[in-house]
Structures are given as structure tokens and as C-alpha cells.
Amino acid sequence: MRATDLSVHYGSKKAIAGVTIDVHEHESLALIGPSGCGKSTFLRSLNRMNDTVEGIRVEGTVELDGEPIYAADVDPVLVRRRVGMVFQRSTPFPKSIFENVAYGLRIAGQQNARVLAESVERALRRAALWDEVKDRLSDSGMGLSGGQQQRLCIARALAVEPEVLLMDEPCSALDPIATAKVEDLVSDLRHSVTIVIVTHNMQQAARVSQKTGFFYMGRLVEVGDTSTIFTRPRHRETEDYITGRFG
Numbered sequence: 001m002r003a004t005d006l007s008v009h010y011g012s013k014k015a016i017a018g019v020t021i022d023v024h025e026h027e028s029l030a031l032i033g034p035s036g037c038g039k040s041t042f043l044r045s046l047n048r049m050n051d052t053v054e055g056i057r058v059e060g061t062v063e064l065d066g067e068p069i070y071a072a073d074v075d076p077v078l079v080r081r082r083v084g085m086v087f088q089r090s091t092p093f094p095k096s097i098f099e100n101v102a103y104g105l106r107i108a109g110q111q112n113a114r115v116l117a118e119s120v121e122r123a124l125r126r127a128a129l130w131d132e133v134k135d136r137l138s139d140s141g142m143g144l145s146g147g148q149q150q151r152l153c154i155a156r157a158l159a160v161e162p163e164v165l166l167m168d169e170p171c172s173a174l175d176p177i178a179t180a181k182v183e184d185l186v187s188d189l190r191h192s193v194t195i196v197i198v199t200h201n202m203q204q205a206a207r208v209s210q211k212t213g214f215f216y217m218g219r220l221v222e223v224g225d226t227s228t229i230f231t232r233p234r235h236r237e238t239e240d241y242i243t244g245r246f247g
């Protein structure tokens with residue numbers, strides 16, 4: 001994906017300004033920065049999740065495989081199928097584990113029971129949840145633990161085989177063990193899906209990402225190899241943030 005000179009306003013308030021960044025295939029990109037600096041706004045611009053926000057104005061371009069996703073003839077539903085999203089709080093539907101994962105496939109018109117079963121198994125395996133739920137696929141998704149629910153939401157997002165997966169602080173409501181499982185998962189998944197992850201946890205960014213971008217007051221201050229950003233940042237603001245001098 002590529003964002004070029006991307007700016008987002010909520011009414012008269014500018015949330016991000018002039019953001020230009022490339023997200024490469026099979027790479028995970030972490031977005032860090034103090035609260036309110038525009039990380040989530042930027043993330044949600046990558047799959048038009050912001051479209052429904054009243055008074056929002058998006059300027060600049062976002063391309064997926066060279067195609068502008070904000071072009072007038074592009075269906076945002078199809079964009080969101082190719083660019084999936086997982087949120088801070090797990091959001092399982094009040095349905096069975098199977099139906100949670102099958103949901104996007106059914107919406108897309110898939111009715112073949114064998115294809116659905118295979119896709120659900122594959123998504124649950126990719127989300128490292130299959131072994132824990134394979135004997136109770138018809139139980140409610142709401143009955144799973146918090147960490148399992150988050151991996152269920154990841155499976156649901158993966159089931160439609162997106163090219164990119166956006167994750168907005170996916171571990172912030174999880175305990176350390178559940179967090180470690182999701183981090184391992186992110187590290188594995190990036191070989192098959194491009195990941196952009198917003199996190200407040202710098203150790204997490206260092207563990208799961210190849211590239212890191214630092215946002216500050218609506219600007220992308222710098223982006224680079226994660227190891228470089230954390231050891232030799234080019235900008236004073238980045239250094240101050242990663243050394244805990246502000247934020």
C-alpha cells in the first residue's frame with residue numbers, strides 16, 4: 001500500500017497532515033506515537049473505515065497495488081475485504097465460533113458447506129486458535145476467553161483472505177500471556193499477509209515489526225527499519241518519545 005500526501009480533517013480539526021508512506025508486502029509496519037497523534041485515523045484511512053464518520057475530509061491518495069482506493073468508482077466494501085481490520089476490543093458476534101469466522105464468506109456469497117468448513121479451519125489455524133476450539137465450533141464465540149476472542153476476530157478477518165491486515169492496538173485489553181500469543185501470531189502472519197499495527201507498547205513494536213513509523217501531532221515524523229528507529233532515530237522528537245521523555 002502507498003499513502004501519498006494524506007491529510008484527514010474531522011470538521012475543521014486536522015487529525016493528520018501530509019502523510020506519505022509505503023507499506024511493503026510481507027512486512028509488518030508498527031505505528032507508534034503519543035495519544036491523539038493520529039495513528040488510528042491514519043490506520044482507518046487505509047481501508048476507508050473512516051468513511052462513515054460525519055464531517056470527515058480525506059485528501060491525498062491511498063493506493064492498494066497501484067489502484068487508488070478513494071476513487072469514485074471504488075466500492076469501499078471491496079476495499080475492506082482486501083484490507084481487513086482488527087480492533088482494540090475483541091468484537092465477536094453473538095454467534096457460534098464457526099459462524100463468526102464464516103461471516104465474511106457468507107456475506108460474500110459463499111454457500112458451499114465444504115468450502116466454508118475448509119476456509120473456517122484454515123482461518124482458525126492461521127489465527128493459532130484451531131487446536132483450542134476444533135471440538136466446539138458450534139459453541140458461542142462469546143464464551144471464549146478475552147485472548148481467544150481476539151484471535152477469533154483475527155480468524156474472522158483472515159477468512160476472506162485479505163492482502164493487508166490492519167490492527168489497532170490489538171493487545172491493549174489482553175493479559176501478558178494472551179498478548180504474547182497474539183504477538184507470535186503477528187510475527188508468523190506477516191509471511192502471508194501484510195500487517196500494519198498501531199501500538200502504544202514500544203517493546204511490542206520492536207518484537208513484531210520490520211518497519212516502524214513515529215507519528216507526532218498528526219505528522220509522520222519518520223519511518224524506517226524498526227531496529228534503526230529504536231537505536232538511531234534521525235529526529236529529536238522520535239528519540240524523546242522512545243526514551244520516554246514525553247508521551
Ligand SMILES: Nc1ncnc2c1ncn2[C@@H]1O[C@H](COP(=O)(O)OP(=O)(O)OP(=O)(O)O)[C@@H](O)[C@H]1O
Pocket residue numbers: 010013014015033034035036037038039040041042053
Ligand atoms: N471521530 C472523530 N471525530 C472528531 N475528532 C476525532 C475523531 N477521531 C479522532 N479524532 C481526533 O483526531 C485526532 C487524532 O486521533 P486518533 O484517534 O487518530 O489518534 P491516536 O494517535 O490513534 O490516539 P490514541 O493513541 O489515543 O488512540 C485527535 O485529536 C482526536 O481527538
